[in-house]
Amino acid sequence: MLGLRPTVAEQVGRVDGPLTARDAARAVEAELGRLLDEALGRARDTDPVFARDVAGRVASLVLRGGKRLRTAFAWCGWRAAGGSGDATAVLRTGAALELVQACALIHDDVMDGSPLRRGGPAVHVDLARMHEDARMAGPPEAFATSAAVLAGDLALAWADDLMTETALGSPHGPRLHREWQAMRTEMVAGQYRDIHAQATGASGVDEAVTIATLKSALYTVERPLALGASLAGAETAALDALRSAGRCAGLAFQLRDDLLGAFGDPAETGKPADDDLRTRKLTCLLAVGSRLAGDSGDREAADALAPGARAASDDTVRRMRAALERTGARSAVEARITELAAASLRHFDRSGAAPSVRREFAALVERAAGTAPRRAGEAA
Template identity: 70%
Template structure:
């Protein structure tokens, strides 16, 4: 049986608009901390070993942070749709998104075999290090993988519980839950298409775009905006403008992430910089490079970017990076990021949101897409 929605003194129940997006994010952190403490108490009541080794690990991973962009986009969607007054449901929805993000990252690292996340060992690696040796033994790797799957499942359960509790206390709870349900399905669909593309060695631009939209663009920006709008009881016109803005801004975010995956500094990103290239993960960046290499007759680039290139001597990650540069794919993706960000801002303006909210959305898009601040003043 579900309990009451967590009460957070000085936070969810007492915050009233106008909060700023950064202020909403800070307030969400307080909500999230109270939720984690509540879930850890439940875990201790369930089983001491489970609590110590599983639940506390999940809570520690969530607390290690991340960009917390989704909470800010929920807030922007709520404010753009005229949300005001008690922001408790908005903050709780943001906290639920952070728990869902923990599930997605833990499972994603298992599927990709990633050793690092958020500047520390990935959860499956951390579990493997603490493999409980015994007579039966067994391998640390499979233990870590299986335990991490369960850890991701636990984060998902916590997220779903919190969202359901929030929906049950909101006059717009049904719309909120419908958005949440659609988002979860899109996440799984995008992850499966990603796995399938890697297995088939696909390099098609259309498939790369489909994966980027399903796996990231909707989940990172479009659905959070819609979740916030749902809590404000938004009309169809506003929701449509927010969806369009979110798709563009979300794609800009994903394209930046692709560039960071190929050229980023692990000290800044908290994850390996060459992982996507070594695995030949299908991204719009890779698809663009393959297309441009074929169009210009750059056989060396086409060969080094091919799905089976890793099996051939000399086809290193450095050569892949050089091919991404030489073909013009990196420059093309940079230009597309700027175009998508600008288009997203225009769609958001169509909501009729107040100037302050539009400025904050512009700042969030610039942060998510890695662009230098230059758009916010255009929205005044």
């Protein structure tokens, strides 16, 4: 067992005054610990080898870190729609979002061949090492890929179990479940469009935005906001405003992730800094760079950033970074992030949320998008 964990009610009870989004993110850590204790116990009852090798690795990844942004956005959606009182349902929704995020990360790392996640080895890499250390039969990569797919499936099953229990206990359960259903389908569609773009050599900006929206923006911000608001019985107008705010903030978050994937410091991000460039993944950053290179007649940059080429060497990655700087793609994406973040705040203000909740949301958008906070008195 991971050890005794306080319940959500006990954790919330330690917070003086109304909970903030940051408090909610901390409280969900306790709920995740308790839920994973129970899940690991059930896994051991089912099979101890499975529990040790698969369930234990899922729990470890979930508890290893992450910004808990999805929990915080669900909290903001709940508060924006007038949520108050018992916070258990929204925090359990946050925990379910963290579990579905673990599923996405595990599967994404397998598909992309990424070696690092949250400052440690990706699950498939850890499983390959286990295979080698135990001198098991067969190629470690095949075993690790198969086992990691199962680990991601388990994280999704745990998330679905938790969300089903939460929806059944809520007077707004049907709305909550519809949001959850849509989110899961969008995630799978986005992941497929990602690998489809790789296979077809797609390079268009519109294609890249579609992938970014489906694969990341919706389930990072828009759906968490809507899930939280649904728990509070949000009116249609407020829910529409929150959806618009979430889509803008979510896309800003993904564009920031694109920049970190090309220029970030692995010591700070917990993942490699050049995977997207090395595999020539169709990100918005790469698509904008390719377009700007073509528009300006910069043949060297166009060749460096061309989609569908073979895996890039260290030297090519350096040339790609230089091309993204020289064409102005990096600056253009930075500017778009700022625009999207500002638009998100304007939409959120239309939700009718209290000023304190609007301030919390603005701080969250700043964290997600890496933008400067809005100055006091500045138009939203």
